[in-house]
Amino acid sequence: xxxxxxxxxxxxxxxxxxxxxxxxxxxxxxxxxxxxxxxxxxxxxxxxxxxxxxxxxxxxxxxxxxxxxxxxxxxxxxxxxxxxxxxxxxxxxxxxxxxxxxxxxxxxxxxxxxxxxxxxxxxxxxxxxxxxxxxxxxxxxxxxxxxxxxxxxxxxxxxxxxxxx
Amino acid sequence: xxxxxxxxxxxxxxxxxxxxxxxxxxxxxxxxxxxxxxxxxxxxxxxxxxxxxxxxxxxxxxxxxxxxxxxxxxxxxxxxxxxxxxxxxxxxxxxxxxxxxxxxxxxxxxxxxxxxxxxxxxxxxxxxxxxxxxxxxxxxxxxxxxxxxxxxxxxxxxxxxxxxx
DNA sequence: CGCTAAGCGGACTGACCCGTCCGCTTAGAA
DNA sequence: TTCTAAGCGGACGGGTCAGTCCGCTTAGCG
Numbered sequence: 001x002x003x004x005x006x007x008x009x010x011x012x013x014x015x016x017x018x019x020x021x022x023x024x025x026x027x028x029x030x031x032x033x034x035x036x037x038x039x040x041x042x043x044x045x046x047x048x049x050x051x052x053x054x055x056x057x058x059x060x061x062x063x064x065x066x067x068x069x070x071x072x073x074x075x076x077x078x079x080x081x082x083x084x085x086x087x088x089x090x091x092x093x094x095x096x097x098x099x100x101x102x103x104x105x106x107x108x109x110x111x112x113x114x115x116x117x118x119x120x121x122x123x124x125x126x127x128x129x130x131x132x133x134x135x136x137x138x139x140x141x142x143x144x145x146x147x148x149x150x151x152x153x154x155x156x157x158x159x160x161x162x163x164x165x
Numbered sequence: 166x167x168x169x170x171x172x173x174x175x176x177x178x179x180x181x182x183x184x185x186x187x188x189x190x191x192x193x194x195x196x197x198x199x200x201x202x203x204x205x206x207x208x209x210x211x212x213x214x215x216x217x218x219x220x221x222x223x224x225x226x227x228x229x230x231x232x233x234x235x236x237x238x239x240x241x242x243x244x245x246x247x248x249x250x251x252x253x254x255x256x257x258x259x260x261x262x263x264x265x266x267x268x269x270x271x272x273x274x275x276x277x278x279x280x281x282x283x284x285x286x287x288x289x290x291x292x293x294x295x296x297x298x299x300x301x302x303x304x305x306x307x308x309x310x311x312x313x314x315x316x317x318x319x320x321x322x323x324x325x326x327x328x329x330x
Numbered sequence: 331c332g333c334t335a336a337g338c339g340g341a342c343t344g345a346c347c348c349g350t351c352c353g354c355t356t357a358g359a360a
Numbered sequence: 361t362t363c364t365a366a367g368c369g370g371a372c373g374g375g376t377c378a379g380t381c382c383g384c385t386t387a388g389c390g
Binding site: 168169171172175200205206207208209212 | 366367368369370371
């Protein structure tokens, strides 16, 4: 069903504000602040999203899809190891700017978007492992779990991910 | 000043309960639950510790001292690299069992106990770097910051900490 | 333009939680 | 055994936050 024009405007601003607040403060950002920043009453938030959890999930789904697309794009790079490393650095950058992503990684709920991301990472990872660029005893989930650390220590994490000498 | 016998008993149980709660739930554990588990009213908690922060600090100080002693003890091992690696694994184990420690690492307040720990790690680290067992571009603070990750991925972190090939 | 349902937002509820306070209890010295 | 100060704990205040509800507003159809 189509929203009334003013409602759609509010929804857009709400999503934008939620994205910012969650990025800055993580999953603990309060609905009140999100509503304030969007310029609406917080009752309005709950008409669009039944719970705070639902709002957060919507924001995260968007980010996950974006990252999955990044992974797909990285696959174009012919050098398997280079493609993998570059992807890890890119995602790590995204995490450094977005606390909500770090929080999301911890809960690790199995949404379709997360599955898509895991699948994409799996392909990148598998190819890099076949090429001997990445150790074989890690999974795509492991790689994603290491991303927050990689946002502070990319070189250490990437070195650690290479096959042991 | 010496406490009355019953007060001392309550204090002991309080510290034990606080240690458990913070370990399980991190710094967000509530005073109410700690008091409940200790079998005292929560008013009693505040007579011993002015704020929740003070109670947490007391618990953390104990852990920090323990870890600093661990570091000192590891120094006895003659192989510099081995000593360093073993210490990292040990601390990582402690972190895996104690969410409060992870939370403590993030705030990274400069208490005397933390300083002692950092100093001890610095000596271990420096010796390992001199021996060529650990890369030179990391500090003791970096090592401590990597501990939470090492509690899930010890091999990857330790490999990443070795000098680049 | 008039009307109506969609939309709005702020007051309200209830659940926590930190920290204070005070009347009751009791350890333990005399 | 008596007495008193140390100790206790629960009621209370003040604050935050998620989620509900309802009377007012307004978009936009006919």
